[in-house]
Amino acid sequence: MAGGLEGAGAVSAPADDRRRERVLAAYDVLGRPPRRELDALVELAAQVAGVPFAAVNLFSSDAQHPVATSGFEGHSTPMDNAMCRLVVESGEPIMVEDAARDARFAGNPWTTGELADVRYYGSQPLRTPSGVVIGTLCVFDNEVHQVTPEAARGLEQLADRVVDVLELELASRRLSEVNARLSTSNDRLAHFAGQVSHDLKNPLTAISLSLEALELEITDPYQTDTLARARRGVDRMGELISNLLEFASQGVAPGDDVVDLDAELASALDDLDGRVPRGSVRTGPLPPARGDAAQLRSVLMNLLDNAAKFTVDGAEPEIEVEAVLRDGHSRVEVRDRGRGVPDDKHERVFAPLSRLDKTVDGTGIGLATCRRIVEAHGGSMGVEERVGGGSVFWFELPLVVA
Template structure:
């Protein structure tokens, strides 16, 4: 009868996707190390489900599968800590086991340490054994426990890497759908703007015509941004294009797109960014637009009239960019946390999902740079970005 514990273990093992595959080199290296440290001929990584013991890496024998009833490790793998048996023939747990009696093997010395997942689920062992009677000293026993933890770390790293890949694939699919959904109304908007701009009435309304031209330019920028961000998402979000781009032009476009927000909040923005930088123009625009919008939003929410300063300077091997505001600031103990997805510090009364700063961090790190927060000379927050030249 399969128990709830067996089912939980089966699901945990399935998540690691290690059973039924050729031994991986990293796991193979760990069993070789176990044999060397313990001074034995044979070492095995065993994964134990409700029916079988699967040897997923081994030295001293060819990895195989046996029934759980025949497994020595299945007797002890759910017990905490390592097990050391000098002579299995005189241990009542193992004396009748086919690996000891000669039916399958002639094991005498046996030692194992359990493989425990981060959720506390035992899934198997790292075990060492020999056909000669033996023992482990204290340091060898500790080393076997350390290797057990390392094996689980390797399995976890693989699992998380796979999950991240699946997540990036889902992100690309989501971005493609959003891109499709946004393009249709955007194309309609551009068409209406073009019709309005070409109408005879615009000849007698120069200010309206000017506004429509700005709207048309904003729609074109949005279309470019949608296409570029979709390409970025499809690449896994880790390989931004790099070219020499005019930072002043990027900041200018970001400020232009925020025009309505700046006007509504009475904001002033000072821009002093006279440098070409190496990076992806669309992503850097998203970065700076997020930082400026963030500064405006939180400063205005504090009751102040926002004053923002965006500046750049040359540093050895790259550029230093700052976005300063006169807002309420961010407490030191929250400055790392606000870059997490869905985090917004203590200002929960301000609208938003807390995605912007997480996006900023990803963009900067994708460029090989760094982003951080410190006190601003304007009295509020300074976001700083360091972008490398290559």
């Protein structure tokens, strides 16, 4: 709605103009094609007020810009020729039955017939969540109308919806920008994972070749069993490296295969033989899961290894691995009687490169990687204090229905 102000009202402060300009720049609406959602709202505003004309006006420092109109074609006009200017400057709505008889607008060319013959006029401020008034939602007619509470209330609600549309578009655009940055980060992660994979696979290949040579020479049953265990560990490590590399490259949930967590727990304990005494681990039946067996095995290995490493000095590890069903999820718990994790550090332990106890060997990337794997499988992961001392590290995965 292009109208005029006869000089009445406060002059917009430069600071207010700058704040409004910054918000409008963020919304990125000016100079772009009309938004379908805003067009629908101005049409609804005209219907609610029972008038033929409505507009969403946004104000720069020197002009009014109708970004959506109903019943007429809008054009940007100087600030001084805008009836809605008073609403923007005061932050208060205006509803008048006959603008030509209102002292604020009686001499305006849009009410005198010089440019138009506006009579009924209603305008609601568009106020952002941060409190900046960026424009108005206005309705008008060339006929006199009675101002009703229903029309005023409806216009106020629709003005809020206009701001909601602008905020939603801003949030969507920012989300797209974040996704673009994440995509770049994932590309860098994939490159890094490729380098690490290459660095790990070279010595792993050398170990594998050495084991093959030993298999041809060793006949002692005990040594053969030890060699077989080493071979299984090398094979699983190769599979784990390959799967983690693929996971880092794709950044999506890994597969939909049914995983036997009992079998993966047994393999994890086999790999940890010598680090985690079998007699110190009590296990219960674990439910099946969906995803990548090697990745979920690595989660179990990491939690078991940590439970053993952080045992109180001089004590034997006491580790329990059990599962419970909870709200449509399978919750696997690895409980220990170790040193525990302070309440205020329950989240920090999952941060990359975080090491709360530097007296124990480690890199600080294990738990961060575990949480990423679990989340990629549609689950969650955390830690709680164990009654009687120690910690309960848990992860939840979607329940697999047979």
